[in-house]
Amino acid sequence: MHLPRYLTQTLTLAALGALVLSGCGQKATGSIPEPGDSSSSAASSVSVSAGGAGASDGATAEVTERFSGGSKAPEGEYRAADEQGPAQNVPKPEAPAGMNVETTEGMEKFITYYQDMRNYALQTGDVQEASLLVDKSFTDEHDFYTALEDLYDNDGWMIAGGITIHYNMNLLTSLGDGEYSIGSNFEVKDSVLWLDGEATYNDNSQVIYDGVDLRIKFVDGRWKVLSANVVE
Template sequence: MATFLSRRAALAAATGAGAVAALTACASDIRPLADSSASGEASASASTSESASASASASASATESAKKSYKGTVKLDKYEKNGEYVPATAEKKAQNVPKPIVPEKMNEATIEGMYEFLSYWVASFNYMFMTGDYEPLKKADPEGRYANEGSNAVIIYSSGRGWVYDTDTPVTVQLLTDAPKKVAGGPNRYDWLGRIIYDPNAKIHIEGQDPAPLVDGSTKSEATNFAADYKDGAWYMLSDEDADASSSEKSSASA
């Protein structure tokens, strides 16, 4: 049985891929993230003092927050509710899905801020899969790397031909360490070891086709590093490619 998302594409599904294979004559590969190095360099040169201040703040708060353990399932505390939530079924999409509310400290250069950013990011990612609405995710992804109209999760809804069902949370994240680890690649680059858990019951309904698992049935969970960078007053989620590139650039500069 075909699946909507391959193992590695489960989170990459929102990176701006072309149309879903089920909605087009042939499958499209997930395209790489847009190169934001030019704008990043301009921003960095314009706010050197701000970055230095943020770096000092993040480093100091890292020590203070290290005493608190954030290990475990990542949870967002607040959601906006509009009417009674009706779960999706094979016959109709979900109704009145609770919308994630931005946490108060999400944009702070602290470990707590990074945790709140991650909790909102995951909740908004799931919301996008359940509704096709990527507006909440844009608040944690202003560059539109993950939140955009070209993502697979958005296309199935905007086309009017499908939806996700048999799940409320397609993706759950568990953190495996008490706090993130500061890594090379920038003054505020952090990695947080965690595990992505896919709901094995999640399915995708597409008009005229048999139901299919949302994610490859052989995939239940996988360990990963959640890489984030704090810049310009906000946290940014990095792809594997971004994280590797920033680390390589840092190593080359110090060589």
């Protein structure tokens, strides 16, 4: 048993400004323009006070902000991430009414909400709500969220890579004590990771062919994801 590749591609910061991607990543070629390429990148530089003890009077630092689509989007206008910057104004999913009930309908609503919150975290680096949907024992998933935070905190971002969970309720098994197993497949979009002017491409086209044993549990009045293991 092992985790699907979309989970094992864990991001870890090896040093400030350097990122290592385990799995099938590879640096992009010239077909994808780098953020530092003046022909493709849209960056806004602003001067800010250096501040802090020991800072000289009038000291400033250049802060570069990058925008997908080449410019800052108007408030409320969603723009997907691209080689020029991270996604903008990403709509935050809302928990559906009737989700936290131990019924088939509640379970299906939860799985969709988990999927949507994970995709939101991938686009924004805001992993708070997504992490609350995952049991603490699912350490690989929590490591993934920590790595996403690190990526965005270091001015990196992800392009695409979202998941769609295809589950078969005919393969639903109750394991007792509120725990359930659901036969599933995870469809994962190919992705590009940007950091320090370098792109790492991930081919996720084969993930859909892996059968996944998705385990969830209803505990303390709410659902939690316990694990997602490929069925050998």
